[in-house]
Amino acid sequence: MTVWKDWRHVVKLDPDRDTSDELLSSLAASGTDAVFVGGTLGITYENVNRLFGRLRRLAPELPVWQEISDAESILDGVDGYAVPVVLNAGTTEWLIGAHAKALARYRPFVDWSRVLTEGYLVLNGQAAVAGLTQAVTDLDREQAGAYAAAGEQLFSMPSIYLEYSGTYGDPELVAEVSRVLQRAHLFYGGGIDSYEKAERMGRYADTIVVGNALYSENWREVLRETVRAVK
Ligand SMILES: CC(C)=CCC/C(C)=C/CC/C(C)=C/CC/C(C)=C/CC/C(C)=C/CC/C(C)=C/CC/C(C)=C/COP(=O)(O)OP(=O)(O)O
Ligand SMILES: O=P(O)(O)OC[C@@H](O)CO
Numbered sequence: 001m002t003v004w005k006d007w008r009h010v011v012k013l014d015p016d017r018d019t020s021d022e023l024l025s026s027l028a029a030s031g032t033d034a035v036f037v038g039g040t041l042g043i044t045y046e047n048v049n050r051l052f053g054r055l056r057r058l059a060p061e062l063p064v065w066q067e068i069s070d071a072e073s074i075l076d077g078v079d080g081y082a083v084p085v086v087l088n089a090g091t092t093e094w095l096i097g098a099h100a101k102a103l104a105r106y107r108p109f110v111d112w113s114r115v116l117t118e119g120y121l122v123l124n125g126q127a128a129v130a131g132l133t134q135a136v137t138d139l140d141r142e143q144a145g146a147y148a149a150a151g152e153q154l155f156s157m158p159s160i161y162l163e164y165s166g167t168y169g170d171p172e173l174v175a176e177v178s179r180v181l182q183r184a185h186l187f188y189g190g191g192i193d194s195y196e197k198a199e200r201m202g203r204y205a206d207t208i209v210v211g212n213a214l215y216s217e218n219w220r221e222v223l224r225e226t227v228r229a230v231k
């Protein structure tokens with residue numbers, strides 16, 4: 001199932017944060033292509049399940065994918081699973097360790113047609129995900145391109161995710177990675193809160209991901225303008 005190839009705009013909701021009913025029901029008609037449910041810290045089966053149930057009730061047509069960050073929180077019934085593999089992690093745990101442990105338990109039950117592997121490049125050293133994974137974040141454009149090529153060509157990953165969570169990234173680095181990739185789908189996430197930022201990153205990335213700005217007061221404008229910029 002490669003529906004994700006057509007996604008231009010994805011919303012990432014954190015089950016560990018308060019999300020209003022109004023935001024969830026606005027997503028349905030917003031033009032966004034899908035919701036990722038996920039975050040780095042404070043993710044539990046209970047909070048994922050609660051958010052997923054509310055999304056099904058308030059935005060029933062919208063695809064909901066779980067971005068797995070903790071094997072204990074894996075939920076049945078979502079439309080798909082995005083599995084991050086942190087290419088620039090400082091420890092093998094987030095490159096293969098956590099994945100092998102999870103597969104020792106879940107392998108017989110996995111429907112692989114609903115799984116998307118994401119080759120993550122964590123690029124904001126201040127983000128929780130950088131701390132957790134001890135990522136080597138100070139990569140220049142060429143180094144980022146080399147990691148992306150390794151993910152695509154050596155590891156045959158179908159997608160690369162440039163993760164600047166919490167800050168707006170370097171458009172030239174995103175452009176360079178986009179040039180390097182031959183077939184892998186490119187996700188960009190980090191600091192998108194306006195038409196201009198969405199439009200710029202959307203020139204190079206196949207899909208832009210909007211997260212934190214949806215928890216701000218002007219989330220209505222953020223949603224409308226970031227969708228408009230890439231659609
Ligand atoms: C029902 C059933 C049997 C389903 C099968 C499910 C399935 C596909 C199983 C496969 C098994 C498998 C391989 C599971 C993966 C297990 C796992 C825990 C892998 C590790 C993933 C990983 C590298 C996690 C590290 C953290 C990370 C990269 C999180 C991604 C999301 C992210 C970066 C969010 C941003 O977080 P945020 O909180 O917003 O960050 P800031 O606060 O800093 O902004
Ligand atoms: O929260 P922001 O900074 O929008 O980043 C989106 C997403 O890439 C986070 O995983």
Ligand SMILES: [Mg+2]
Nearest residue numbers: 014039211212
């Ligand atoms: Mg977040």
